Each structure stands twice: as C-alpha cells, then as structure tokens.
Amino acid sequence: MPEGPEIRRAADTIAKVIEGKVIEEVQVGLARLESPAKQLKGQRVRQVETRGKAMLIHFDNGLSVYSHNQLYGVWKTAKRGSLPNTKRSLRLALHAEDKSALLYSASDIGIYRYEELPSHPFLSKIGPDILDASLTWQKVSARLLDKRFCNRRISTLYLDQHFIAGIGNYLRTEILYAANIHPDLKPKQLSSEQIKALAKQTLEISHRAYQTKGHTVPGRLAKTLAKTKGSYESVRFMAFNREGLPCRKCVTPIVKAQRNGRRIYWCEGCLGDTKS
Known part of the structure; x- marks a missing residue:
C-alpha cells in the first residue's frame, strides 16, 4: 500500500x-x-x-x-x-x-x-499528516508521551493512523532503524533523548522519502549506492527488505520478523542493550 x-x-x-x-x-x-x-x-x-x-x-x-x-x-x-x-x-x-x-x-x-x-469515517479519526509543515518534532514527542499512545508497543503505534497519518510499513522500519529503537519497546520505556531522536527521525525519514521518491538512505551514502549495480530495493532502504544483508552501520546481518501481521526489520548489533 x-x-x-x-x-x-x-x-x-x-x-x-x-x-x-x-x-x-x-x-x-x-x-x-x-x-x-x-x-x-x-x-x-x-x-x-x-x-x-x-x-x-x-x-x-x-x-x-x-x-x-x-x-x-x-x-x-x-x-x-x-x-x-x-x-x-x-x-x-x-x-x-x-x-x-x-x-x-x-x-x-x-x-x-x-x-x-x-x-468522515476515516478523516475524523486520523492523527496529523506526517508531511504537514506545521508538524514539528516537539509535537511528535508530545504524541509519543500522550497517555493514549505511550503504553503501546512502537511497532503497533507506528502503523496506527490515529497516531500519525501516512506512516506505513517501510517507513516504520526505516524510522526505528534510524532512531536506533527496538520495535517491541513502548514510548514510556524510552529516555527523553530517545524520544527526541525518534520524533526527529519520524519527520526526517518521512520527508526524505517524499523528496527522493521513496528512498530513505541519506545523501552521501545514497550517492555511493547509486553508482553500484544493486537492485532497486537494495539501494533504496537502510533496513527494510534487507534480511540477511549486512547493516550499513555495523555490518551485523539485518533480521526480519513479523509485527502486527506485517514484516519489520532491524539490526541486533546496533540495538545492543536498547532492546529492553
């Protein structure tokens, strides 16, 4: 979708x-x-x-x-x-x-x-648009800590259009990877610095995907990957759809799992002690 x-x-x-x-x-x-x-x-x-x-x-x-x-x-x-x-x-x-x-x-x-x-049945229930110019990282942080959302697993929260509208499966993986947050954690378990990082990456990754036709790899690395003969998917994402391939940050193989009936990917090496 x-x-x-x-x-x-x-x-x-x-x-x-x-x-x-x-x-x-x-x-x-x-x-x-x-x-x-x-x-x-x-x-x-x-x-x-x-x-x-x-x-x-x-x-x-x-x-x-x-x-x-x-x-x-x-x-x-x-x-x-x-x-x-x-x-x-x-x-x-x-x-x-x-x-x-x-x-x-x-x-x-x-x-x-x-x-x-x-x-409208859909429009009346959704949260702020992820690309809305007025949506700041401070507002995303506030929603993460809101009592409606803070006690839910982030893997679930980031597919819920009531939280923020427009985030889907590939953005969920890429945002959590960029913020170095395990999908099974809840916002209330995160430190203030982790909340800030997650909020900022929520906006940055989504806006980058809009500007680059769905690519989430940051600028300099994206230019390097563009010179390779990799498949479209292999140069598009940092973690999504890269099961078994080396993490672009620490070379640990990317793992794949199911959350909410949808596939999600992360790097165990980068997460370290942040898993619980």
Missing part, C-alpha cells in the same frame, strides 16, 4: 494537471458516483491535498472528491482523449481542457460537501 510520501507525490502530479483548471467533463465507473459527479462538471479545482494516505480534490462549489488507494488504487494523468493502456477499472476521470486526472481500481472513493469532511 502506498504510504504518505507516495500519496503526496501523486497529489503533486494531479495538481499540476487540474489544480486551478475547470473540469469540462467527468466520467465515473461506479454507479453511486453518477449523480454527485454531475455537480463537478464546469467547476474549477481549488486545491489538491493529502491527509495521510487519503487524497482530497476540492472544488470551487464546495464539493470535495475523497479517495483512498488502499492496496490497488492508483491515480494517473494523461493528455485528454488519450487514456492509458491499462486493464485496471476506471473509477473517476476528471477532464480539464487539455489533460485528465484518472483514478483506477480504488473502491474507497466519495464526493462530499467540504463541511462534511471533519465527520
């Missing part, structure tokens, strides 16, 4: 195509969207934004398109009149004068009045 950085990049692409433009034609692939979608025709797109893993397209008439890709959904763009060659099912097409924004395969999609969004 795409995580916050990937959804934000998709939103950036969609915004370049339709933001500020009048939608001249609308196509839908779900019967329940046919009636509300008619109200989008002739409207100007005011803004394309993300909230965690959800994308919102706001129109001048006060309507908003909500979509969540889940496992299979994907947004695409194309020159108007030239649809992508794909076997995916078209859910929604927004055609501006010369280009189109197209949503395929998603099932979690709806059209709402802007004032209805705060009570």
Whole structure:
C-alpha cells in the first residue's frame, strides 16, 4: 500500500494537471458516483491535498472528491482523449481542457460537501499528516508521551493512523532503524533523548522519502549506492527488505520478523542493550 510520501507525490502530479483548471467533463465507473459527479462538471479545482494516505480534490462549489488507494488504487494523468493502456477499472476521470486526472481500481472513493469532511469515517479519526509543515518534532514527542499512545508497543503505534497519518510499513522500519529503537519497546520505556531522536527521525525519514521518491538512505551514502549495480530495493532502504544483508552501520546481518501481521526489520548489533 502506498504510504504518505507516495500519496503526496501523486497529489503533486494531479495538481499540476487540474489544480486551478475547470473540469469540462467527468466520467465515473461506479454507479453511486453518477449523480454527485454531475455537480463537478464546469467547476474549477481549488486545491489538491493529502491527509495521510487519503487524497482530497476540492472544488470551487464546495464539493470535495475523497479517495483512498488502499492496496490497488492508483491515480494517473494523461493528455485528454488519450487514456492509458491499462486493464485496471476506471473509477473517476476528471477532464480539464487539455489533460485528465484518472483514478483506477480504488473502491474507497466519495464526493462530499467540504463541511462534511471533519465527520468522515476515516478523516475524523486520523492523527496529523506526517508531511504537514506545521508538524514539528516537539509535537511528535508530545504524541509519543500522550497517555493514549505511550503504553503501546512502537511497532503497533507506528502503523496506527490515529497516531500519525501516512506512516506505513517501510517507513516504520526505516524510522526505528534510524532512531536506533527496538520495535517491541513502548514510548514510556524510552529516555527523553530517545524520544527526541525518534520524533526527529519520524519527520526526517518521512520527508526524505517524499523528496527522493521513496528512498530513505541519506545523501552521501545514497550517492555511493547509486553508482553500484544493486537492485532497486537494495539501494533504496537502510533496513527494510534487507534480511540477511549486512547493516550499513555495523555490518551485523539485518533480521526480519513479523509485527502486527506485517514484516519489520532491524539490526541486533546496533540495538545492543536498547532492546529492553
């Protein structure tokens, strides 16, 4: 499933195509969207934004398109009149004068009045967006120590969209690896310095993933790895999907485990006595 950085990049692409433009034609692939979608025709797109893993397209008439890709959904763009060659099912097409924004395969999609969004079943429950410019490491620290979250295992907490929206499986591994925090610990077990490190890395890794199309390896090392002939996955991450390969910091083999039904990776050598 795409995580916050990937959804934000998709939103950036969609915004370049339709933001500020009048939608001249609308196509839908779900019967329940046919009636509300008619109200989008002739409207100007005011803004394309993300909230965690959800994308919102706001129109001048006060309507908003909500979509969540889940496992299979994907947004695409194309020159108007030239649809992508794909076997995916078209859910929604927004055609501006010369280009189109197209949503395929998603099932979690709806059209709402802007004032209805705060009570949306998903949006009403999520925490702050991981890429929100106003989210500081101090605010992340405060959430880690909040009584709602401080007594939960970090491996669980970092997949909970109520905590922070937009963090998923690969970001969970990469953040904990960068902060040198064992996934089975709870925030209340961490020192103040560990909380600070975890909060800072939560933001730094997520923003790096957004800026580099999903890569979490830091700058200088990333440039070195880019010169190798390794696979895409082998040069993309510090720990995720690197089971058995040497840690990039201490050469101890990376281990793989299951937490919350999802795979997670860490380095036993780097963690040392921080495991309990």
